[in-house]
Amino acid sequence: MKQNSVGKVQTKHFSIESDLKLSSGKTLSNVELAYETYGDLNSAKSNAILVCHALTGDAHAAGRYTNIKKEKPGWWEMVIGPGKALDTDKYFVICSNVLGGCKGSTGPSSINPETGKPYALDFPIITIEDMVHAQKKLIEFLGIEKLYAVIGGSMGGMQALQWTVSYPDMMKKASIIATTARSSPQQIAFNEVGRQSIILDNNWNRGNYYGQDKAPRSGLAVARMIGHITYLSDASMYQKFGRDLQDKTELSYDFTVDFEVESYLHHQGETFVKRFDANSYLYITKAVDYFDLAVDGNLSEGLTDVKAKMQIIAVDSDWLYPVDQSKDLLAALQSNDVDVTYNEVKSDYGHDAFLLENGQMNFLLSNFLSEHHVGDVMKTEVPTIRIDSTVKEAAVIMFDNEITHLPVVYDDNSLAGIVTAWDLSKSIVEDCSELREVMTKDVRTCKSTDEIEDIARLMKKYNISCLPVVDDGSNLEGLITTDRISHLISNY
Numbered sequence: 001m002k003q004n005s006v007g008k009v010q011t012k013h014f015s016i017e018s019d020l021k022l023s024s025g026k027t028l029s030n031v032e033l034a035y036e037t038y039g040d041l042n043s044a045k046s047n048a049i050l051v052c053h054a055l056t057g058d059a060h061a062a063g064r065y066t067n068i069k070k071e072k073p074g075w076w077e078m079v080i081g082p083g084k085a086l087d088t089d090k091y092f093v094i095c096s097n098v099l100g101g102c103k104g105s106t107g108p109s110s111i112n113p114e115t116g117k118p119y120a121l122d123f124p125i126i127t128i129e130d131m132v133h134a135q136k137k138l139i140e141f142l143g144i145e146k147l148y149a150v151i152g153g154s155m156g157g158m159q160a161l162q163w164t165v166s167y168p169d170m171m172k173k174a175s176i177i178a179t180t181a182r183s184s185p186q187q188i189a190f191n192e193v194g195r196q197s198i199i200l201d202n203n204w205n206r207g208n209y210y211g212q213d214k215a216p217r218s219g220l221a222v223a224r225m226i227g228h229i230t231y232l233s234d235a236s237m238y239q240k241f242g243r244d245l246q247d248k249t250e251l252s253y254d255f256t257v258d259f260e261v262e263s264y265l266h267h268q269g270e271t272f273v274k275r276f277d278a279n280s281y282l283y284i285t286k287a288v289d290y291f292d293l294a295v296d297g298n299l300s301e302g303l304t305d306v307k308a309k310m311q312i313i314a315v316d317s318d319w320l321y322p323v324d325q326s327k328d329l330l331a332a333l334q335s336n337d338v339d340v341t342y343n344e345v346k347s348d349y350g351h352d353a354f355l356l357e358n359g360q361m362n363f364l365l366s367n368f369l370s371e372h373h374v375g376d377v378m379k380t381e382v383p384t385i386r387i388d389s390t391v392k393e394a395a396v397i398m399f400d401n402e403i404t405h406l407p408v409v410y411d412d413n414s415l416a417g418i419v420t421a422w423d424l425s426k427s428i429v430e431d432c433s434e435l436r437e438v439m440t441k442d443v444r445t446c447k448s449t450d451e452i453e454d455i456a457r458l459m460k461k462y463n464i465s466c467l468p469v470v471d472d473g474s475n476l477e478g479l480i481t482t483d484r485i486s487h488l489i490s491n492y
Contacts, residue, residue, distance in 0.1 A: 004082045005073065006038040009063035011104055016137045020099075026124040030113050033138050034059045034104025035096035038080055039088030041142070048144045049086060049369075050135065050171075051076065051095040052152030052159035054355075055227070055284060056276055058103035061095040062088075078358045085365035091148065098159070099134040100126045100284050102277035109210060109277045120207035126283060128155070128291045132162045136170070146170055149369060150308075153177035153354040154321070155284070158291050161329075165293055168307040175311040175368055178318055178354045180325040181299055181332065182292035187320065190230055191285040194223035198278045207279050220278040221269030228268045233317040233350030237261060299332040306333065309453070310340040311368040313361075315353040339453065341368065374455055375448030377485065378469050378478040384409045387416045389435045391427045394419050405466040407476050408439050414474045417441040418466075445470045448477055456485050 016031040036059045041048060051061050053075065062080035064071045076095075080086045086093050097105040100123070108123035115122070139147065150171045152160035157179025164174050180187070198204055201219030209215045241261040245251070248258070257263050295301040310333055314326035323344065333340040345360045347353035354361060384407045385394050398406050404421040419439040427438040445468050446455050459467065459482055469478045 005077065006063040006081045006088050008067060009036055009038065009060070009065065009074070011036055011059055013104060014096075014138050014141055016134065020130070020134060020137075022124055022130045023127040024125055028099075028106065028124065031099065031106045031134060032104070032110075033096045033099070033106070033134055034101075035094060035138060036060060036063075036074075037095075038062050038086075038093040039091055041092040041144070045144050046146070046148060047090065048092045048094060048139075048142070048147050049149045049151060050139065050147050050160075050163075051080070051086070051093060052135075052150065052156035052163075053095060053098065054152075054154035054156050055288065056224075056272070056281070057156070058101065059095050059097040059105075060103075062093070075355065078355075079361055079365055085362040085369065086151075087366075091369075094139070094142070096135055096138055098131045098284065100131070100280060100287065102280040103275075105134075107277065108207065108279035108283055118210040120210065120279060123279070123283065125286060127287050128158045128162050129166060131287065132159055132166055135159070135163075136167060139170070146172065149173040149175065151175040151177070151365070152179070153313075154179055154351065155288055158288065161293060162291075164306045164308050164310070165303065168305045171308050173311070173368065174308040175313065175365060176326075176329065177313040178315050178321050178326075178351055180291075180321050181302070181329045182294055183289050184325070188289045190226060190320075191289055194226050195282050195285060197222040197226070198282060201278075204278065207282075209278075215273075216278045217273040220273050220276065220281060221266075223278075223281060224272040224276075225265040225269045228265065230320040231351045233319065233348055235317060235348040236350055239348060240264075299328065300335040303332050303336055303338070306336060306338050308338075310338055311364070312340060312342045313345060313354070313364055314342070315345045315347055315349070315351060317348055318351045318353065320351040339457065372452040373448065374446055374450045374452060374469055374480050377452065378448060378480045379484065380478040382407060382476070382479050384413075384476065385419070385435065386411065387436060387439075391424060391433055391435055391438060394435055395424050398424070405479065405481075407468050407479065408435060409476055413476055415443065415445065415468055415470055415476050418443050418468060443468060445474075446480065447471070452485060455480060456482075459485075 011034050014033045019027040019029045020031045021027050057075055060074045061076045062074035064073050080093055082089045097103045100107045102109050108119045112119045150160040150163045157176045160174050160176050198216050198219035201216035203214040204216040244260045246257055246260045246263040252258055293302040312326050312330050314323045330342045343364050345353050345357055347357050349356045383397050383401050387408050394406055406419045408417045408419055410416050417439040423438045432438050448469055466481045469480055471477055
């Protein structure tokens with residue numbers, strides 16, 4: 001399928017009618033969330049995917065606001081759209097700007113209804129859980145009872161994880177990308193250095209810089225430069241910049257910019273201050289620092305309520321959220337018998353790989369989101385035997401067709417049971433000649449619409465190698481075997 005853009009999009013706004021109670025115990029009134037949607041919600045409202053953005057992201061995940069080709073598309077354009085992993089011909093994709101943000105959602109730059117002025121530092125401290133709680137209000141407003149999936153990378157991955165803990169029945173799947181289940185001391189340290197660079201800027205004015213000629217642009221630019229370094233890897237910086245000089249042939253021997261990497265970081269800082277609010281940076285990084293899903297230091301205990309099918313994607317060169325933290329999450333989920341898969345993106349890009357590795361991300365996400373049903377792989381041309389047959393007749397059919405499982409049916413083709421090679425062996429020992437005497441009557445069955453993953457788990461749990469597939473009237477439609485499931489998985 002050709003991969004296309006979702007085209008021209010627009011940002012919408014949702015107002016939460018009731019006060020929003022926060023983790024701190026405080027409340028926020030008149031909360032508004034900016035959000036965008038791509039694709040169409042189906043009649044069953046079962047195809048919705050919530051995409052959660054990273055630290056400095058926004059609701060604009062895909063498409064463009066105008067028809068100007070030079071306009072930069074949404075931040076995850078590479079995986080959202082027709083024919084892509086988040087196929088908008090199939091899914092209804094939602095992305096909202098987080099609570100505390102500065103791109104349309106209520107945050108410190110918003111007007112405080114009590115004073116008529118921007119909140120500034122009167123805005124209460126928020127958490128990842130608060131962001132998710134606000135998102136839940138949006139999902140309910142859209143009339144969606146259960147999301148097909150929640151997906152996020154970096155801080156977005158924290159939100160997706162929080163969804164599985166706070167609202168375990170509200171999503172079928174969750175993809176957790178390049179993130180952690182609890183912020184480490186090093187991660188907190190980097191965020192604090194960034195915050196201090198803003199706070200110590202003479203123009204910060206204790207957060208009261210709105211409407212002023214001066215804002216803490218220098219402090220925010222430095223915070224962005226620090227943060228951006230953690231998003232890259234040593235290898236990617238060598239590949240991109242090396243020790244090349246910027247617009248000069250020799251060292252200047254002063255404190256002007258000498259190296260290309262310096263110029264790059266300055267550019268990142270300068271462009272960032274044009275689109276982001278310094279106070280929002282303070283609040284959102286604090287929310288990231290507070291994030292910890294462990295209970296009394298035990299991560300497994302904190303994830304006991306998770307019900308969604310989970311995917312963890314780590315990046316091998318990510319040193320901000322290293323592989324070990326993803327594997328800690330994997331172990332905690334496995335200890336709770338959660339259905340979870342683990343994938344590693346191979347990349348020199350570092351943490352930012354989830355935003356840059358087009359092929360790997362599309363492949364991993366599309367495989368995880370795709371559903372295979374029993375009907376896709378079941379064997380339909382199946383030998384059967386009538387219930388009033390003999391053991392010898394069953395043995396002949398099984399021998400001639402080289403099979404070990406033979407469905408037993410009534411005259412109307414409804415399932416009566418199944419006879420196995422083991423049952424035939426038992427008939428010799430017990431000297432039985434009638435099929436009714438040895439066949440298995442209490443047979444587990446499945447439907448053609450059942451998901452392969454669910455049936456595979458069922459067969460593994462009960463040590464079953466073959467299941468009859470029946471319709472709603474218990475009429476035999478075919479057989480599904482572990483061999484066919486294994487073949488599907490090996491080509492998946």
